[in-house]
Amino acid sequence: MSPAVPDHVLRALGRTEGDTDSLDLLVRDQDTRRLVLLRALLDAASAAPAALCPPPLRDRLREDWALLEAAERADRAATRTVLFHPLAGPWAERLLGGLTTATAPGPGLRADLAHFSALAAAAAVRAGVPFDLRLTPRGGLVPLPTLGALRTGPGPARLSHRDGELTLTPQHGPPFTVRRHPDRTLSAADPRWLPVLTLRPLTPGGEPVVLDDVDPYGIAADDLARYGLGGAARVDDPARKQWAGSWAGVPPLLRIGGDHRLAEAAALLRCVVPLGHPVGAGPDGEGAAHCSGTRREAFGAVLSSRPATPAYFASTLVHELQHAKLAALATLVPLHHEDGTPRHFAPWRPDPRPFDGLLQGAYSHLALADYWQRFALHAHRVTHRDRAWAEHARCREQVGAALPALAGSAALTPAGRTLVNEMISVYHRLDDNPPPSGHLARAQAYVSTAKVIWQQRNGSRRQ
DSSP states (O other): OOTTSOHHHHHHHHTTOOOHHHHHHHHHHHHHHHHHHHHHHHHHHHHSOTTTSOHHHHHHHHHHHHHHHHHHHHOHHHHHHHHTOTTHHHHHHHHHHHHHHOSSOOHHHHHHHHHHHHHHHHHHHHHTOOEEEEEOOBTTEEEETTTEEEEOOSSOEEEEEETTEEEEEESSSOOEEEEEOTTSOEEOSSTTEEEOEEEOOSSTTOOOEEEOOOOTTSSOHHHHHHTTOOOBOOOOHHHHHHHHHHHHTHHHHHHHTOHHHHHHHHHHOOEEEEEOOOTTOOTTOSGGGOOEEOOGGGTTEEEEEOOSSHHHHHHHHHHHHHHHHHHHHHHHSOOBOOOOOOOBOOTTOSSOBOHHHHHHHHHHHHHHHHHHHHHHHHOOSHHHHHHHHHHHHHHHHHHHHHHHHHHTOTTBOHHHHHHHHHHHHHHHHGGGSOOOHHHHHHHHHHHHHHHHHHHHHHTTOOO
16 A cells, blocks of 8 residues: 555545545645646756757746746745646646657747746736736737736737736737736726636635636647547636526535535636537537546646536536546556556447546546435435436446446556445445436446447457
8 A cells, every 4th residue: 555645545535535634635746746847847948958948938937937936935825826727737748748859849839938927927916926027929818827818919918017907018009907906806997808707616715716718728629629528618708607607506516415525626626617518519518418527637627518507517526526536546656557458348438448447437427426316315306306316327327337347457456456445335335225216227228228339339349
């Protein structure tokens, strides 16, 4: 067993739960890795050949780092809100990869290097540190992570921060001012300022959750398409009201699934990235018309099209935060030694899955089965109860079909074995409150049909 992860933490996480200490362990480790990654960027830029990172870019990066240090001295918590912003992770990993493997400074690498200035500027604004910077837009936008974006048009722009005011001077067009408020939000009458929407904290005294639709440096469009997700979506005023209205109903619905569901969302979720509905999807946001996901390098972010109801919003968070928890745990302690060959049957996917994908999917669907069972047991309306039982039965049967391959693997580490054993205990605990027979029969038929179709498509591959 890894000394980094105590046995009681593994057992709690295996039950898809996790007390405050367990969640704090995951968060602290991920935050530490982010700081190391950012420092590695500076070192990689310093060591890169001049052809890849020319001296002017290297000098600018050092100035940005000095501004980050000044912001950290002025207000550490405010600065780290920016440094730990989930969408800074994909950018930082992409930039580090470019600095260590590229042979020529392509436009993507130059843009990623320039984004360090925007990161430093956002931290300085939050910390109240004055500055004057030259910023390079991408697609006519300069994002200030966690705050919003400045629409500048083509060409570099100057941004200054003094006495709670940001003044942007674009290369083309008149300057405009954005005011910083005591709560660190920014506002401007000029439509060239695009603020992010902050969703209210999930728990009293907690941090608001950013609905970030203005950061072009985060999740790349090709990455979204590769995982069957809709493209990143800009949120207009009517859609903002819909997101905020749906979000308002999420906390009490999460609590229906147990206090641990609300606690894990409050501890782990920092950012929601709005997505468009998948291609060919219907307008209601349910079933195939809804998509969501997480990315390992964007810890704390849930990517999601707008769910149709607060209940589906809550279940989306339950589902996706399990992926975040399990991925963070796997960086602390190896869970298995299986290879990445896609060969396993997973009832929630038409294609063969690698062992790690099977484990991730079973883990998240187990949490959903537990959530929807609790929801059904507490629902007052017949229609709500009926829908919850249907969701529970489907997820439960899907997990039941996946568990034998997980439990029978000889490649599980001791930590992985502990995790899977706890998952099995939760799965059997669900039998204490079985779904109505009709829902159970339909769920069993659904999984059986999925398996037949999978076998027809994939032939003699391992199941």
